Amino acid sequence: MDSRQTHMPIFDRWATTYDKSVDSARGVFARYETVLDLVVDRIGSHASGRVLDIGVGTGNLTQRLLHRGAKVVGLDPSEAMLAKANAKLSPRSNLQLVRASDPFLRIPFRDESFDAIASTYAYHHVRPDHKEASLQEMFRVLSPGGVWVVGDLMFEDEQDEQAALRTYSWLEREHFARIAELRPFLARLGAKLDSHPITPFTWVIWTSKPHHK
Ligand SMILES: C[S@@+](CC[C@H](N)C(=O)[O-])C[C@H]1O[C@@H](n2cnc3c(N)ncnc32)[C@H](O)[C@@H]1O
Secondary structure: OOHHHHHHHHHHHHOOOHHHHHHHOOHHHOOHHHHHHHHHHHHHHHHHOEEEEEOOOOOHHHHHHHHOOOEEEEEEOOHHHHHHHHHHHOOOOOEEEEEOOOOOOOOOOOOOOEEEEEEEOOHHHOOHHHHHHHHHHHHHHEEEEEEEEEEEEEEOOHHHHHHHHHHOOOOOOOOOEEHHHHHHHHHHOOOOOEEEEEEOOEEEEEEEOOOOO
16 A cells, blocks of 8 residues: 555545644644745745645645745645645646645656755655655756755654654654755765754755756
């Protein structure tokens, strides 16, 4: 069973109340707005170009990107989440919402289609043994010089994760990224990762795709 089949009923049901969950800014969504703002900030001037939002959900990050003048493609496996995003953002020429069954691993776009890739609160759906393949796939569709920015629950390393899981016992175990493990994957793609902690369990991480040698 793939991750989509396992998770989709949960996300389809959650779509109607999801924005209330993030508005609470509590628990896993502590400092939610700060995370989204920093992701947009790290995208910087690329926000005037073509931006891919993976795990777009109800469209909160995409809404900010559209305000910055981006042309956004939002991918999500949940029809209900996409319907919410569509209702919130209304159809417009600079927005494309696309259902994709595994959007970190199979991106239905050609090589170098995007100036930036952004994702918030979704990368923990990628299994640890698929993280490197997901980075390769995202770099495939990113233009040279383009930026990649992810905000999500994640940890510096396993020790940091274990300590947080003990302190915040309500945190459910998911496929949280470990920054120290992503670094060598990105190094193999010629990229260097930057990171900024927002809470003890939430980070924004970013890098850029090198230009061709
Ligand atoms: C917690 S919501 C985050 C939504 C939005 N990005 C935000 O910041 O509010 C997680 C989203 O990831 C989607 N999702 C679930 N499994 C996924 C997967 N394997 N790859 C990408 N997205 C996935 C869900 O449908 C849901 O819309």
